Amino acid sequence: MKNVLMYAALFCFFASCNSNVTNKELNEILSNSLIKYDDTGNKQVLNDSYSFLNKNKDFRNDGLKTEFFLSASGVLMSLEKYDELESVLKRSNDIDSFTKEKTINNLNFYRFKNKDRLKAKMYLSNNVNMIAEQAKNNPKDTMLYSEYFVYRTMLVGKEKSLKEVDSMFSDYSQYGEMFKELIEDYSSDPKSGVNW
Numbered sequence: 189m190k191n192v193l194m195y196a197a198l199f200c201f202f203a204s205c206n207s208n209v210t211n212k213e214l215n216e217i218l219s220n221s222l223i224k225y226d227d228t229g230n231k232q233v234l235n236d237s238y239s240f241l242n243k244n245k246d247f248r249n250d251g252l253k254t255e256f257f258l259s260a261s262g263v264l265m266s267l268e269k270y271d272e273l274e275s276v277l278k279r280s281n282d283i284d285s286f287t288k289e290k291t292i293n294n295l296n297f298y299r300f301k302n303k304d305r306l307k308a309k310m311y312l313s314n315n316v317n318m319i320a321e322q323a324k325n326n327p328k329d330t331m332l333y334s335e336y337f338v339y340r341t342m343l344v345g346k347e348k349s350l351k352e353v354d355s356m357f358s359d360y361s362q363y364g365e366m367f368k369e370l371i372e373d374y375s376s377d378p379k380s381g382v383n384w
Contacts, residue, residue, distance in 0.1 A: 209243045211255035218259035225266060234267050251280035261291060270295045286322060290315050290335075315339050 209217070221237035224230070241260055246253050252260055264273040274295055277288055293311040300308040316339045323332045340349040 208245045209240050211244065211246060211253055214240055214244045214247070215256040215259050218256060218263050222259060222262050222266070231267070234263050237263055238267060238269075247276065250282065251276035251278070253280070253282045257283060257287070265294070265298065268298075270299055286318065290318060293318075309343065312339055312343050316343065 217240045218237050221233045224233045241247055241256075241263065244256075247256075247260070261273055261277075264270075264276075274292060277283060277291055280288075283291075293315045297308050297311040300311070316336065319332055319336045319339065323329065323336060326332060337349060340352060343349075344352075
């Protein structure tokens with residue numbers, strides 16, 4: 189309820205302003221809309237926040253920026269605006285090539301998951317391979333291991349990916365609390381795994 193009220197207050201405040209929405213404000217609006225959408229399933233919340241995205245000067249001129257990349261891509265993906273997300277991602281100079289390629293693989297997965305399962309699986313595999321390669325160079329990056337686990341779970345299911353993760357490292361504590369929580373959440377979520 190607190191998130192809904194915060195979103196409503198932010199929306200009313202920014203709706204009354206005609207000026208440019210800053211990157212920080214935009215990130216907050218988009219993040220809150222994703223939370224509210226997740227809670228309610230109301231797509232209008234995303235459409236409202238999408239209008240703020242288009243009011244942001246950086247987004248209009250340069251595409252995605254690091255400050256609002258995750259929230260903006262989440263809103264665009266949820267609205268199934270795959271072509272627009274790919275376009276703004278490609279013209280962005282602020283997002284690194286690894287993140288761009290991984291996001292485009294995600295887009296292609298969603299484009300094909302209901303049409304061509306093998307092709308969709310190929311894009312997930314591309315991300316798994318990229319992340320595994322990146323993890324070799326950054327062995328202490330728990331975010332990479334978390335992403336690896338999520339993609340592997342989507343590909344082979346929870347049980348197989350948990351066994352793989354167990355064989356990769358037996359003590360989760362050295363990989364950080366966030367990774368440990370992700371593993372526990374995924375392990376207890378009956379919907380995780382190959383469900384597309």
